[in-house]
Amino acid sequence: MAEAGPPHMSPDEFREAAGRIADWVASYMERVEEFPVMSRARPGEVFSSLPEAPPEGPEPLDAVMADLEKLILPGLTHWQSPSFFGYFPANATGPAMLADMVASGLGVQGMLWSTSPACTEVETRVLDWLAGMLGLPERFDSRTGIGGGVIQGTASEATLVALVAARARALRNDPDVDHSAPFGVYTSTQAHSSIVKGASIAGLGADAVRLIEVDERLAMRPDALAEAIARDRAAGRRPLFVCATVGTTSSAAIDPVRPIGELCRRENLWLHVDAAYAGAMCVCPEYRWIIDGVEHADSFVFNPHKWLLTNFDCSAFWVADRADLLGALSITPEYLRNAASDAGAVIDYRDWQIPLGRRFRSLKLWFVIRHYGVEGLREFIRHHLGLAELFESLVRSDERFEICAPRTTSLVCFRLRAGDEPSRELLRRLNESGAMFLTHTTLPDPGAPGVDRYTLRMAIGAVRTQEQHIRAAWRRMQETATEVLAG
Amino acid sequence: MAEAGPPHMSPDEFREAAGRIADWVASYMERVEEFPVMSRARPGEVFSSLPEAPPEGPEPLDAVMADLEKLILPGLTHWQSPSFFGYFPANATGPAMLADMVASGLGVQGMLWSTSPACTEVETRVLDWLAGMLGLPERFDSRTGIGGGVIQGTASEATLVALVAARARALRNDPDVDHSAPFGVYTSTQAHSSIVKGASIAGLGADAVRLIEVDERLAMRPDALAEAIARDRAAGRRPLFVCATVGTTSSAAIDPVRPIGELCRRENLWLHVDAAYAGAMCVCPEYRWIIDGVEHADSFVFNPHKWLLTNFDCSAFWVADRADLLGALSITPEYLRNAASDAGAVIDYRDWQIPLGRRFRSLKLWFVIRHYGVEGLREFIRHHLGLAELFESLVRSDERFEICAPRTTSLVCFRLRAGDEPSRELLRRLNESGAMFLTHTTLPDPGAPGVDRYTLRMAIGAVRTQEQHIRAAWRRMQETATEVLAG
Structure with a gap:
């Protein structure tokens, strides 16, 4: 019987086409340093280069690949460039890409255990591995039957999930309290915007989030947290949730998890630890002090898709008690019922x-x-931390610059002593040069309370960043600083 | 200078490894009909087959690929089998997989226009294309400068986004009303569980969702909707949001969008149209009647990752006014600020x-x-609709069976006249045979108000499903029915 419907790519055609695409991706890796790191596209340029209407008939792969070169590449900021130092890194690697190709080809859905048991059970096992690799407490291990890990798309989603689980637990545990009392959510002034966004989505109200003061290391002050909780309780608010950040976005500051966790235990609050970036460091035992006290956490998230060699999206999230998630998120219509789920075995x-x-x-x-082995992952992290140490020492060696936050991770925050405007101009020129890409933030000036200073962020973490890229970037920074300061 | 850190896969090693993985994926396509469609794995089997601890050192790709064969394949339910008729389909195709490989290799983030302009602008253009291909009203086109489309992970996320945008709009437009009044969310008894889940996540309360009665076609009754809204207003509730479903999960019933939309206009409610599955049919002009009235919608979602040849995840979501989204979801910390965004140009x-x-x-x-062309996509949909028509006629030709919901899409709902238990047993035996996979639901019995009947769902939509698969499935259904009914 002949096939009906449109012709699909046959397995052999797929072999051939996939070979060409894989070759193109490999050649992109080879050429990535040839492009300006930051795209020079102007608003609307890529949009208007694409036809106004889709093609009625099929187009050959050649045409699409030609457009990739001509229209897409100039519109990219090259996150995989070894001279990409912006935001936080987004590691893409060979083994992760191969795995994604397998996942695409299998095309299974893992919404239920029964919709593909391997999709659930590989995830459970690998997150148990990862929990062990990071030195997370045993309560997050699925083998307890109580805690466990799951892959979320992003840390933002993980935070939202933790928030709604915390709310559901609070409503369940204290059914008799005054339900009109607004909840309180606590995190530092340096925490990620996803906490406020999550609280807003969850309907807790943007003003539910209390931004707690930080100390001179830009870490949350447990005493200020305790005061805020007490003040809110006295005013009739219902403290619910604390998010401690291990590696803030602006400066990678490390909130002290232990005293915050002990406070949460006493106050019966949900403790969520957001280690989205810095959590990757915990594969090295010598850096696990950054999450000291994590045994008090109800949930923990870190993103292998940032700095652990795994393509986006892959945000690893653990909870101490999976019943809290189920209480908040489980709804079972008939069309999703099945024997394995009904038996509670999966x-x-x-x-x-x-x-x-x-x-x-x-x-x-x-x-x-499996490709790198645990030891290889440790080597990767240690290498970048060594490069960050090198970069910090280079900055300190030039008195026109200053380091403006304590460094624990591979993020180095620095600026020109000459002030905000020269620092802003330095960043602009560096990015426009095409030789590298950095982003900025503002950080409180320890010498001037209430004043925020423009700060450059050097986030080292692209897969192929080597010492030569750090040294070349630094040379250009010094030269550009000379130009900027000459006016 | 020698590389430091662990050895990464070189571009040439990637070429070689990607060729092997692509060959494995192609061979999976070739072999997919050899496997039992539904996995026979028992709970815990895959989990316990994987080592308790991760490897310390690197392992070769060979070892991983051997485990794919030995451990993973038996743990899969084969969604890409042409005899997969469960849930709704999850199309995986060559061109989509190639594109995913490119996206993996480029590894860019598209959170801001400035983080890679092409990532934003291709999306905007392609969603304009798609809006035109479906015959959506002009207000959803980005070129209006007001509406526009965006890719979400899933329709569940799109619904949640629509809900919070609706809430933010209501709070902004009516700042003076009683804010303690609970909101009302309206959808039919047949709507997807994500509406209740979304309302719960958004903190509207699970009881905010009013499930509206359906007519004999299992479509929402606009008169019942109007009554529910009036009743809620009278009781001090604040009607907010209506979700009309075009193609419900249980039976693919089509809610009448026009009268529902006119009601929403009069009542000033947000209308969200959930066409997650059936929306794909609108690429054929002759089926666009299913969304007649969509010009009244504030938002619309359909999933190309179901039945439009595009791998998961790809849920296409449009809003009539992008300001509603920004009002709900925009938070800009310093570390995300950039000139293009500040200028409002992107x-x-x-x-x-x-x-x-x-x-x-x-x-x-x-x-x-581009691979299929618009005409090829139409041909794909028409082919499956023809197969569904064929299957329906086969079922109707055997008086032991009955069709139990009107059919508009490629989903056919049927059961054994002998009752729930024989129907359940029929499904169990069909799935255990390995020859096909179907899932079930329950549907109201038109002859017995208040009684739900066990119903088999034949969802035709896998990429390579052809007439022979439908006929083979039907033959086995008849044979198995004979066995079941013989007791």
């Missing part, structure tokens, strides 16, 4: 997340961990 | 979604639309 990850559908993302972690 | 898609980070997902749509 994990259905749809109840651990906002979406229903889910891709076989754990393959990425499985491939990456 | 779209920053992070403000259109829950997460911050985002992958270059529009490449998938771009590759798929």
Whole structure:
């Protein structure tokens, strides 16, 4: 019987086409340093280069690939360039890409255990591995039957999930309290915007989030947190949730998890630890002090898709008690019922997340961990931390510059002593040069309370960043600073 | 200077390894009909087959690929099998996989326009294409400068985003009303569980969702909706949001969008149209009647990752007024500020979604639309609708069976006249045979108000499903029915 419907790519055609695309990706890796790191596209340029209407008939792959070169590449900021130092890194690697190709090809959905048991069970096992690799407490291990890990799309989603789980737990545990009392959510002034966004989505109200003062290291002050909680309780608010950040976005400051956690235990608040970036460092035992006290956490998130060699999206999230998630997120219509779920013998990850559908993302972690081995991952982190130490020492060696936050991770915050405007101009010229890409933030000036200073962020973490890229970047920074300061 | 850190896969090693993985994926396509469609794995089997601890040193790709064969394949339910008829389909195709490989290799983040302009602008253009291809009203087109489209991970996320945008708009437009009045959210008894889940996550309270009665076609009754709204207003509730479903999960019933939309206009409620599955049919002009009245919608979602040849995740979501999203979801910390955003000249898609980070997902749509052409996509949909018509006629030809919901899409709902238990047993035996996979639901019995009947769902939509698969499935259904009914 002849096939009906449009012709699909045959397995052999796929072999051939995939070979060409893989070759193009490999050649992109080879050429990535030839492009200006920051795209020079103007608003609307890429949009207007694409036809106004889609093609009625099929187009050959050649045409699409030609457009990739001509229209897409100039519109990219090259996150995989070894001279990309902006935001936080977004590691893409061979083994993760191969795993993604497998996940695409299998095309299974993992919303329920029964919709593809391997999709759930590989994820559970690999997140147990990862918990052990980071030195997380045993309560997050799935083998306890109580805690466990799950892959979320992003840390923002993980934070939202933790918030709604905390709310559901509070409503369940204290059914008799005054339900009209607004909840309180606590995090530092330096915490990620996703806490405020999550609270707003969850309907807690943007003013539910109390931004707690930080100390001179830009870390949350536990005494200020205790005061805020006491003040809110006295005013009739209902403290619910604390987010401690291990590696803030602006400066990678490390909130002290232990005293914050002890306070949460006493006050019966949900403690969520957001280690989105810096959590990767915990694969090295010598850096696990940054999460000291994590045994008090109700939930913990870090993003292998940032600095642990695993393509986006892959945000690893653990909870101490999975019942808290199920209480908040489990809804079972008839069309999702099945024997395994009804028997309670399995994990259905749809109840651990906002979406229903889910891709076989754990393959990425499985491939990456096996490709590098745990020791290889440690070597990767240590290498970048060494480069950050080098860069910090270079900055300190030039008195026109200053380091403006204590450094624990591979993020170095610095500026020109000459002030905000020269620092802003330095960043602008560096990015426009095409030789590198950095982003900025503002940080409180320890010498001038209430004043924020423009700060350059050097986030070292791209897969192929080597000492030569750090030294070349620094040379250009010095030269550009000379030009800027000459006026 | 020698590389430091662990050895990464070189471009040439990637070429070689990607060729092997692509070959494995192609061979999976070739072999997919050899496996039992539904996995026979028992709970815990895959988990316990994986080592308790991760490897300390690197492992070769060979070892991982051997485990794919031995441990993973038996743990899969094969969604890409042409005899997969469960849930709704999750199309995986060559061009979409190639595009995903490109997105993985480029590894860019599209949270802001400035983080990679092409990632935003291809998405905007392709969603304009898609809006035109579906015959959506002009107000959803980005070129209006007001409306526009965005790719979400899933329809569940799109619904949640629509809900919080609706709430933010209501609070902004009516700042003086009683804020303690609970909101009302309206959808039919047949709507997807994500509406209740979304309302719960958004903190509207699970009881905010009013499930509206359906007519004999299982479509929402506009008169019942109007009554529920009036009743709620009278009782001090604040009607906010209506979700009309075009293609419900249980039976693919089509809510009448026009009268519902006119009611929403009069009542000043947000109308969200959830066409997650059936929306794909609108690429054929002759089926656009299913969304007649969509010009009244504030938002619309359909999933190309279901039945439009584009790998998960790719949920296309449009809003009539992007300001509603920004009002709900835009938060700009200093570390995300940039000149293009500050000038208001660009779209920053992070403000259109829950997460911050985002992958270059529009490449998938771009590759798929160009590979098939619009006409090829129409041919695909028409082919499956023809197969559904065939299957329905086969079922009707055997008096032991009955069709139990009107059919508009490629989903056919049927059961054994002998009752729930024989129907359940039929499904169990079909799935255990390995020859096909179907799922079930319950549907109200038109002859017995208040009684729900066990119903088998035949969802036709896997990429390679052909007439022979439908006929083979039907033959086995008849044979198995004979066995079941013989007792």
